[in-house]
Amino acid sequence: xxxxxxxxxxxxxxxxxxxxxxxxxxxxxxxxxxxxxxxxxxxxxxxxxxxxxxxxxxxxxxxxxxxxxxxxxxxxxxxxxxxxxxxxxxxxxxxxxxxxxxxxxxxxxxxxxxxxxxxxx
Numbered sequence: 001x002x003x004x005x006x007x008x009x010x011x012x013x014x015x016x017x018x019x020x021x022x023x024x025x026x027x028x029x030x031x032x033x034x035x036x037x038x039x040x041x042x043x044x045x046x047x048x049x050x051x052x053x054x055x056x057x058x059x060x061x062x063x064x065x066x067x068x069x070x071x072x073x074x075x076x077x078x079x080x081x082x083x084x085x086x087x088x089x090x091x092x093x094x095x096x097x098x099x100x101x102x103x104x105x106x107x108x109x110x111x112x113x114x115x116x117x118x119x120x121x
Contacts, residue, residue, distance in 0.1 A: 001074055005067040007038070007048045009110070018051040033094060058087040062100055062110035071097050071113035078111075091115065 012018055015037050019029055027039035027049070035056050041047040055061050068074050075089045078101050086108050087100035098112035 001077075002069040003066060004069060005046055005048065005065075007050055007065045007067075009036075009050045009052050009062050009064060011053075011061045012051050013053055015051050015053065022049070057090075057092060058100055060086060060100070060108055063107040065110040065112060067112050067114070069113065071099070071111055074111050075099050 010018065015032075019027075019037060019039065022039050026041055026043070028042055029037060030040045030045075030048070031038040033056075035054060036050055036052040038048055038050045050065065052061050071089070078085070078099075084102040085099060086102055087098075087110075089097065089099040091097050095115050096112045097115055098110055100108050100110050103109055
């Protein structure tokens with residue numbers, strides 16, 4: 001299993017204001033679905049953060065996203081540990097396959113893989 005990207009997720013109703021603020025730090029908007037916006041550094045595209053009002057299909061907002069190359073394998077491994085699955089493994093309409101799991105610190109982790117032909121979360 002390979003980790004492709006780790007991205008913090010900030011819960012906020014101030015998406016536009018957040019975009020403007022983080023632009024001061026060198027970030028640019030690379031994706032915006034209205035309820036979640038992702039910002040990235042043009043110089044380091046893997047340096048990203050997202051701002052989310054409320055997750056569209058899950059019961060809670062995650063604290064961080066971890067993109068992996070094989071989400072199904074990670075899901076199977078996590079299930080063997082007895083960790084709390086907060087949102088079951090599923091394909092989302094915006095092109096990702098994902099699940100949420102609670103880590104030992106109580107944080108909700110969005111584990112995902114992009115489905116072929118899609119580039120945004």
